[in-house]
Amino acid sequence: MNLKENNRENIELIISNIKEKLQVVNGGAMRPESFDTDNYEDLVEIYEMIMNKNLLVLVKLTLSSLN
Template structure:
């Protein structure tokens, strides 16, 4: 997967990996179609940070979900 390319497919891939890594219970709350490619770099930064980390505290997960929520289309 070439994440240097800004595409809807890559957004979908990153969102799914983020949900898996954070063990998001309500996956419907974070949907790939809720994101534009305009926010791609920010989403990619969050994705890369999440993939590198082994575990997360509850407060870290809350903060990450909040940041992802800010990137969603209005």
Template sequence: MDLRENNRENIEYMIEAIKDKLQFVNAGAINAKSFNTNKYDDLVEIYEMIMSKPNFSVSELDAIASELGKLRA
């Protein structure tokens, strides 16, 4: 998958991968349709950071959830 392309399919892929990796308890609250393509670059940065780390502290998870919330349309 080429994440350099700003499209809905890539957004859905990244959101699903983030939810799987972080094992969010309320994963239903994070819906790929809520993310707009105008914040695509920010979403890619968050996705790459999440995929590069093996685990996260509680405070990191809170910060990630907060940032994802800010990116939603």
């Protein structure tokens, strides 16, 4: 996957990988068609941050934001 290319296929792959990494229960809440190419750079930045964190850190961040 070449993340430098701003296209729908990359958006679909990014969202799919994010949902898998975060173990999203309701996958319908994150639909690739809900993301437009105008914000592609922001989406890639979020994707890279999530993929570079281990799951334990992500769970801690999620739990702390619920308090």
